[in-house]
Amino acid sequence: MTTKGKFVLLTMLLSSLFFVLPATSQELLPGARVWGNFQMDAQYYQSDTVIGAPDVPEKILMNAFANINAEYRGFTIGLRYESYQNPLLGFDNRYRGSGIPYRFASYTQENLEVTLGNFYEQFGNGMVLRSYVEPNLGLDNSFDGIRLLYRPVSGVTLRTVIGQQRFYWDLGPGIVRGGDAEVHLNQAFSRFSDAQNQWIVGLSGVSKFQRDQDPIYILPENVAAFAGRINFTRGGLNINSEYAYKANDPSAENNFIYRHGEAFMMSSSYSFSGFGLLLSAKRIDNMGFRSSRSATGNDLHINYLPAMTRQHLYSLTGMYPYATQPTGEMGALAELTFRLPRGSFAGGPFGTTVTINSSIANAIDKQPLNDTTAIGQTGTDGYTSRFFALGDEKYFQDFNIEVSRRFSRNLRGTFTYMNLFYNQNVIEGYMDKENVNAHIFVADMTLRLERRRSLRWEIQHLSTAQDNGNWAMLLVEYNISPNWFFAVSDQYNYGNDDSDKQLHYYTLNMGYNKNANRFVLGWGRQREGIICVGGVCRVVPASTGFTLGVTSSF
Amino acid sequence: MRLLKFLFPGIFFFNVLFISCDKIEPPYMTNVEQGGENGEVVRKFLLEEFTGHRCPNCPAGSEIAKTLKNFYGDRLVIISVHAGTFAIPVNAPFNYDFRTPEGNALNTQFGVTSNPIGMLNRTEFEGTRLLTPASWGSAMQAIEDIEPGLRIDLGITSVSGNLYRVDADITALKDHEEELYLVALILEDGIIKPQKITHPDHPTGEILDYEHNHVLRKGITNIWGDKIIEDLFPQGIIMENSYTFELDNSWVTAHCSVVVYVMNSNMEILQVEKKKFSVK
Numbered sequence: 001m002t003t004k005g006k007f008v009l010l011t012m013l014l015s016s017l018f019f020v021l022p023a024t025s026q027e028l029l030p031g032a033r034v035w036g037n038f039q040m041d042a043q044y045y046q047s048d049t050v051i052g053a054p055d056v057p058e059k060i061l062m063n064a065f066a067n068i069n070a071e072y073r074g075f076t077i078g079l080r081y082e083s084y085q086n087p088l089l090g091f092d093n094r095y096r097g098s099g100i101p102y103r104f105a106s107y108t109q110e111n112l113e114v115t116l117g118n119f120y121e122q123f124g125n126g127m128v129l130r131s132y133v134e135p136n137l138g139l140d141n142s143f144d145g146i147r148l149l150y151r152p153v154s155g156v157t158l159r160t161v162i163g164q165q166r167f168y169w170d171l172g173p174g175i176v177r178g179g180d181a182e183v184h185l186n187q188a189f190s191r192f193s194d195a196q197n198q199w200i201v202g203l204s205g206v207s208k209f210q211r212d213q214d215p216i217y218i219l220p221e222n223v224a225a226f227a228g229r230i231n232f233t234r235g236g237l238n239i240n241s242e243y244a245y246k247a248n249d250p251s252a253e254n255n256f257i258y259r260h261g262e263a264f265m266m267s268s269s270y271s272f273s274g275f276g277l278l279l280s281a282k283r284i285d286n287m288g289f290r291s292s293r294s295a296t297g298n299d300l301h302i303n304y305l306p307a308m309t310r311q312h313l314y315s316l317t318g319m320y321p322y323a324t325q326p327t328g329e330m331g332a333l334a335e336l337t338f339r340l341p342r343g344s345f346a347g348g349p350f351g352t353t354v355t356i357n358s359s360i361a362n363a364i365d366k367q368p369l370n371d372t373t374a375i376g377q378t379g380t381d382g383y384t385s386r387f388f389a390l391g392d393e394k395y396f397q398d399f400n401i402e403v404s405r406r407f408s409r410n411l412r413g414t415f416t417y418m419n420l421f422y423n424q425n426v427i428e429g430y431m432d433k434e435n436v437n438a439h440i441f442v443a444d445m446t447l448r449l450e451r452r453r454s455l456r457w458e459i460q461h462l463s464t465a466q467d468n469g470n471w472a473m474l475l476v477e478y479n480i481s482p483n484w485f486f487a488v489s490d491q492y493n494y495g496n497d498d499s500d501k502q503l504h505y506y507t508l509n510m511g512y513n514k515n516a517n518r519f520v521l522g523w524g525r526q527r528e529g530i531i532c533v534g535g536v537c538r539v540v541p542a543s544t545g546f547t548l549g550v551t552s553s554f
Numbered sequence: 555m556r557l558l559k560f561l562f563p564g565i566f567f568f569n570v571l572f573i574s575c576d577k578i579e580p581p582y583m584t585n586v587e588q589g590g591e592n593g594e595v596v597r598k599f600l601l602e603e604f605t606g607h608r609c610p611n612c613p614a615g616s617e618i619a620k621t622l623k624n625f626y627g628d629r630l631v632i633i634s635v636h637a638g639t640f641a642i643p644v645n646a647p648f649n650y651d652f653r654t655p656e657g658n659a660l661n662t663q664f665g666v667t668s669n670p671i672g673m674l675n676r677t678e679f680e681g682t683r684l685l686t687p688a689s690w691g692s693a694m695q696a697i698e699d700i701e702p703g704l705r706i707d708l709g710i711t712s713v714s715g716n717l718y719r720v721d722a723d724i725t726a727l728k729d730h731e732e733e734l735y736l737v738a739l740i741l742e743d744g745i746i747k748p749q750k751i752t753h754p755d756h757p758t759g760e761i762l763d764y765e766h767n768h769v770l771r772k773g774i775t776n777i778w779g780d781k782i783i784e785d786l787f788p789q790g791i792i793m794e795n796s797y798t799f800e801l802d803n804s805w806v807t808a809h810c811s812v813v814v815y816v817m818n819s820n821m822e823i824l825q826v827e828k829k830k831f832s833v834k
Binding site: 167 | 576578580582583584608621622626668680681685686687688689691692694755
């Protein structure tokens with residue numbers, strides 16, 4: 001049996017102590033705790049050549065996972081079982097199969113936390129290290145190794161990690177080592193403990209090792225990245241800033257250039273009752289950092305480059321989401337939220353909340369190294385770049401206003417207008433697509449009915465002269481709180497230049513919630529598109545069929 | 555626990571302060587002129603490069619393939635498979651079609667969704683068969699010490715007109731106990747046709763007189779091959795195979811070549827050989 005196999009067996013045996021006989025374990029081990037969750041998404045695919053749905057020989061595909069954890073007196077063990085029979089369309093086929101890709105044991109004693117096995121970790125804003133799992137993206141870059149966290153004195157946290165990252169059912173080729181120190185100055189120094197100004201500073205260092213096997217390129221086998229951050233809080237004001245630097249790291253993502261990478265972000269917020277202001281800015285330059293030089297897509301990210309655009313939740317406002325460009329971008333976001341007081345002319349009898357949000361992402365300045373070298377030419381330093389200069393190309397721009405208002409005791413609504421610019425070539429990797437300029441309107445109304453019933457409807461419209469043209473959408477949802485919901489919706493691409501593609505994408509959904517369990521059954525068409533979480537995206541192919549979702553926690 | 559107060563910060567600072575980093579100074583690429591083979595039988599590489607004439611990033615991929623070819627010489631055989639979205643003909647001058655039934659079948663079978671991308675002997679490298687150009691070299695290094703299990707000797711003879719015969723003798727250099735399949739294909743080099751490109755030297759995004767090489771033209775056998783060994787192929791045995799085929803009139807014979815490879819039931823390439831047509 002392999003070492004990994006022994007570890008899995010040991011973990012499962014230990015787990016059984018806690019949860020196979022829960023009543024007994026509680027009696028045998030007072031204070032023991034078992035918790036976890038389960039999620040399953042399955043789809044029965046029907047043939048639908050009209051929308052370009054690919055043929056699915058298996059007919060039924062399913063993604064599922066369950067986390068099971070147990071804790072007793074500071075000792076915690078846990079595992080995650082995953083099953084892809086086979087992966088749903090849009091998820092990488094390399095997930096095919098079942099197994100336990102995540103298992104760990106940890107204990108805490110005297111301010112020291114030791115984790116063996118798999119773990120997730122984030123240093124600061126994640127610009128040099130962040131591992132996390134996002135099932136909706138098929139992303140899991142957990143580490144398999146050792147993690148130590150120590151708090152030697154109040155306000156000081158030291159972390160160190162070493163391990164390899166998950167690569168589907170295997171591990172990536174690189175070994176990642178890192179350390180982070182964070183000091184909450186007001187806690188660490190007693191004379192500042194009562195100060196209104198709260199300061200937190202942090203330093204991180206991460207290095208990856210991967211053998212150089214390339215016959216052409218002379219590759220750095222060890223690549224390091226460092227980051228420093230500061231966080232200031234006073235009352236409702238918060239300022240958070242971080243700068244990261246990465247040494248030469250030629251990879252598939254940057255076309256094997258040897259330029260250093262750097263990233264800077266600053267986010268500030270100010271709020272008081274009924275008012276909130278958020279201002280953020282960032283600059284990213286060649287800052288993709290992965291534990292394999294050849295990795296692409298969502299594979300083996302060591303770091304995370306924060307998104308600085310609003311994540312829209314409605315179908316049409318979210319049709320063109322922005323994906324962070326690690327090879328270079330400058331971005332900014334501003335968001336103002338204020339409440340118009342109730343009883344005023346503008347606020348109405350119940351008050352009105354207004355959110356104005358705008359964000360932009362642009363190319364950074366890139367200049368050739370000399371007259372004979374193209375920008376980004378492989379095997380060179382790539383380019384030069386002035387830190388504060390903008391590039392010529394705009395990637396994304398979003399201006400939106402959201403007004404939420406209660407009209408009466410039973411009727412409330414949210415109205416959104418969005419103006420969008422979307423550079424399809426850069427964001428989706430095409431070469432010959434037009435930039436999309438779109439206007440989007442959404443009205444989301446909820447009418448509260450008697451006996452805990454409610455009716456919610458959304459009316460959405462997207463108008464654009466580019467890509468697939470105009471869309472209209474209607475959704476009606478009937479809720480019987482707290483257990484049932486029924487929804488019907490239709491997205492209609494009536495403005496498509498190709499009359500054969502002026503299609504309806506209709507769905508029927510119903511759901512049942514009972515305590516911590518939720519079942520959702522649906523049928524309908526899914527249009528081809530992109531979903532993004534925090535600037536990290538996944539392509540969703542078109543499909544038609546029945547869907548079943550089950551989530552549960554204990 | 556007092557020890558921990560000192561020990562852990564010690565471990566931490568060891569990790570952070572001594573974080574390793576290799577700073578590489580130019581030139582970043584090695585001299586890539588290694589030349590061809592020395593007559594010794596070696597395990598050869600087959601690079602199947604999936605491409606398309608409307609794929610603007612593909613010329614950069616082909617450049618990497620060319621660099622590797624300079625390095626490995628005859629040990630590397632390249633097939634450019636034009637298939638998928640970027641190979642679909644559109645308006646002039648991109649209205650020509652290099653797609654073949656064989657290339658389309660490979661594209662579908664291996665789930666190719668982006669270009670440029672390639673397979674090296676159809677073996678997995680870092681968990682995947684489909685490799686971006688930047689990892690082709692590393693993938694070759696990873697398998698270059700594998701001993702050859704087969705030798706392929708090719709001969710092309712003219713039968714009449716455009717009709718030719720290829721003789722492919724397969725010699726077992728060790729015992730094989732598996733099904734083996736032989737695939738024979740025709741390639742053409744030096745085809746001058748327009749190509750999309752992303753490069754500052756070509757602000758229009760096009761090269762009208764781009765030279766396409768290693769273009770897959772036709773399958774002499776089925777793309778999934780002829781089964782030549784059912785279960786046992788003892789060392790020293792030679793399996794003789796012959797195929798008669800016709801060259802298309804529109805192809806330049808002097809630019810054409812025959813590629814023969816042997817694969818197992820997992821479609822992994824065990825050996826490959828290429829022979830150019832000799833024109834008198």
